[in-house]
Amino acid sequence: MKTFHSIFYLILLITKISADICTITKFEQVLNATKTCTDIVLQDLVVPGGVTLKLNLLKGTNLVFNGTTLFEFTNWFGPLVTINGTGLRVSGGEGSIIDGQGKLYWDGKGGSGTPKPQFFTIEAFDSVFSNFTIVNTPKDVVQVTNSDKVEFYNWFIDDSQGDKGVAPKGHEGHHTDGFDVWNSTNVIIENLVVFNQDDCLAIRCGANITVSNLWCHGSHGLSISVGFSPDDISVNTLKNVTIKDSYLVKGMNGIHIKTHNDGGPGLISDITYKNITFDCVERFGVQIQQNYPRGDVVGNVPIDNLNFIDVRGGVADTAVPVFILCAEGACDNWHWTSVQINGTKPNHCNYEPEGFQC
Numbered sequence: 001m002k003t004f005h006s007i008f009y010l011i012l013l014i015t016k017i018s019a020d021i022c023t024i025t026k027f028e029q030v031l032n033a034t035k036t037c038t039d040i041v042l043q044d045l046v047v048p049g050g051v052t053l054k055l056n057l058l059k060g061t062n063l064v065f066n067g068t069t070l071f072e073f074t075n076w077f078g079p080l081v082t083i084n085g086t087g088l089r090v091s092g093g094e095g096s097i098i099d100g101q102g103k104l105y106w107d108g109k110g111g112s113g114t115p116k117p118q119f120f121t122i123e124a125f126d127s128v129f130s131n132f133t134i135v136n137t138p139k140d141v142v143q144v145t146n147s148d149k150v151e152f153y154n155w156f157i158d159d160s161q162g163d164k165g166v167a168p169k170g171h172e173g174h175h176t177d178g179f180d181v182w183n184s185t186n187v188i189i190e191n192l193v194v195f196n197q198d199d200c201l202a203i204r205c206g207a208n209i210t211v212s213n214l215w216c217h218g219s220h221g222l223s224i225s226v227g228f229s230p231d232d233i234s235v236n237t238l239k240n241v242t243i244k245d246s247y248l249v250k251g252m253n254g255i256h257i258k259t260h261n262d263g264g265p266g267l268i269s270d271i272t273y274k275n276i277t278f279d280c281v282e283r284f285g286v287q288i289q290q291n292y293p294r295g296d297v298v299g300n301v302p303i304d305n306l307n308f309i310d311v312r313g314g315v316a317d318t319a320v321p322v323f324i325l326c327a328e329g330a331c332d333n334w335h336w337t338s339v340q341i342n343g344t345k346p347n348h349c350n351y352e353p354e355g356f357q358c
């Protein structure tokens with residue numbers, strides 16, 4: 001009798017669990033599911049061109065992108081997906097693929113060519129995003145924005161079909177940034193593989209950001225880019241970032257730190273790059289410049305306490321191994337140990353970090 005009861009309740013429980021999973025196969029069902037369900041599978045979803053897959057999720061939602069999620073083609077600015085909420089667990093199912101059909105958009109001009117949609121905008125708290133495989137993104141891939149306590153694990157981003165020599169001439173991918181971080185705190189990004197044609201990672205403002213185990217191919221490097229706002233110091237400030245255990249091959253830069261000479265006041269402080277290796281980088285091994293995008297060197301965003309530990313690499317003959325261009329008095333307190341970048345061109349530095357001979 002006891003066993004009978006147990007089995008009965010077990011069956012009831014299983015029925016309940018499976019009934020609670022909302023499996024969505026049509027775009028029209030998404031909105032209702034996000035309003036009523038906290039366990040969602042998007043199964044082989046086709047998202048029409050020109051609309052955003054809006055996932056404003058209930059607190060504590062588990063959502064799985066399963067099978068192939070396909071975004072139909074339309075020239076527009078996107079984003080293709082927004083994910084929004086607290087306590088989320090969002091992941092790609094085993095073997096799943098998210099396909100942006102970039103080849104239909106790529107014209108070698110990125111953001112300055114025909115309109116191309118940005119892919120993911122994520123605004124979340126206490127949330128984990130893992131196991132994504134994304135191919136052929138029209139433009140940049142992930143914007144993490146206004147978020148706190150968010151973690152990203154195991155993302156495979158493959159825009160290699162947009163590489164020069166792979167894509168037809170004039171149809172290369174461009175501005176295909178991997179991860180951009182904006183105004184976010186307590187962020188962990190771990191285990192990314194990125195094949196693309198712009199920054200592998202670009203951190204713009206926020207605090208307490210740890211990035212590890214990136215493998216980047218053909219990118220513009222592991223970037224920090226600060227000073228977008230003409231007057232809001234809160235979004236011109238980046239503090240306490242560690243980027244470590246990463247490898248980059250080919251592409252333009254290894255490490256790129258840039259402050260915008262046309263922005264308002266801000267600050268970059270307490271930044272560590274540790275155990276970074278790169279190979280065959282074509283423009284700069286390490287490029288730190290306080291005159292982005294070009295022109296006058298301005299100290300509006302000082303760089304304080306910049307640590308490099310075990311940063312090494314070989315750059316192509318076309319590349320400057322280490323380039324540092326600081327405004328007067330705007331770089332301070334840099335400590336570098338075991339930094340060795342080999343190349344044939346000379347380094348160029350107007351500020352010399354402690355522990356590094358330029």
Ligand SMILES: *[C@@H]1O[C@H](CO)[C@@H](O)[C@H](O)[C@H]1NC(C)=O
Pocket residue numbers: 022029032033036037
């Ligand atoms: C909305 O979703 C719930 C499940 O969470 C389902 O019971 C209901 O039928 C759906 N309504 C519509 C109109 O699809």
Ligand SMILES: *[C@@H]1O[C@H](CO)[C@@H](O)[C@H](O)[C@H]1NC(C)=O
Pocket residue numbers: 041064066067093
């Ligand atoms: C994911 O999709 C595969 C088929 O593509 C299916 O076998 C599997 O059960 C699905 N997983 C979930 C969680 O729905």
Ligand SMILES: *[C@@H]1O[C@H](CO)[C@@H](O)[C@H](O)[C@H]1NC(C)=O
Pocket residue numbers: 056082083084085121122123
């Ligand atoms: C997230 O949701 C909030 C409140 O619903 C909204 O104001 C915000 O614009 C949303 N963000 C995105 C990226 O959709």
Ligand SMILES: *[C@@H]1O[C@H](CO)[C@@H](O)[C@H](O)[C@H]1NC(C)=O
Pocket residue numbers: 091092130131154
């Ligand atoms: C992510 O993938 C790993 C390895 O396949 C697996 O162990 C883990 O359970 C997956 N996580 C989620 C949330 O699906």
Ligand SMILES: *[C@@H]1O[C@H](CO)[C@@H](O)[C@H](O)[C@H]1NC(C)=O
Pocket residue numbers: 145146147148183184232234235
């Ligand atoms: C930055 O993000 C926080 C949420 O983490 C938000 O409260 C704040 O308004 C955002 N700041 C700006 C300038 O958008």
Ligand SMILES: *[C@@H]1O[C@H](CO)[C@@H](O)[C@H](O)[C@H]1NC(C)=O
Pocket residue numbers: 186187207208209210240
């Ligand atoms: C810097 O951020 C890390 C997490 O990324 C945190 O553990 C550490 O305490 C922070 N340090 C400071 C001084 O805030």
Ligand SMILES: *[C@@H]1O[C@H](CO)[C@@H](O)[C@H](O)[C@H]1NC(C)=O
Pocket residue numbers: 185186207208
């Ligand atoms: C950074 O982390 C430290 C240590 O965990 C914490 O005290 C501080 O509040 C965090 N800063 C932000 C902006 O969340």
Ligand SMILES: *[C@@H]1O[C@H](CO)[C@@H](O)[C@H](O)[C@H]1NC(C)=O
Pocket residue numbers: 213244245246247275277
């Ligand atoms: C350094 O980073 C590489 C990945 O590029 C990793 O394989 C290696 O274990 C890291 N070394 C240490 C000491 O953490």
Ligand SMILES: *[C@@H]1O[C@H](CO)[C@@H](O)[C@H](O)[C@H]1NC(C)=O
Pocket residue numbers: 312313314340341342
């Ligand atoms: C740089 O060159 C030195 C001297 O030839 C060599 O010992 C070292 O292994 C090289 N380092 C890298 C990262 O290529």
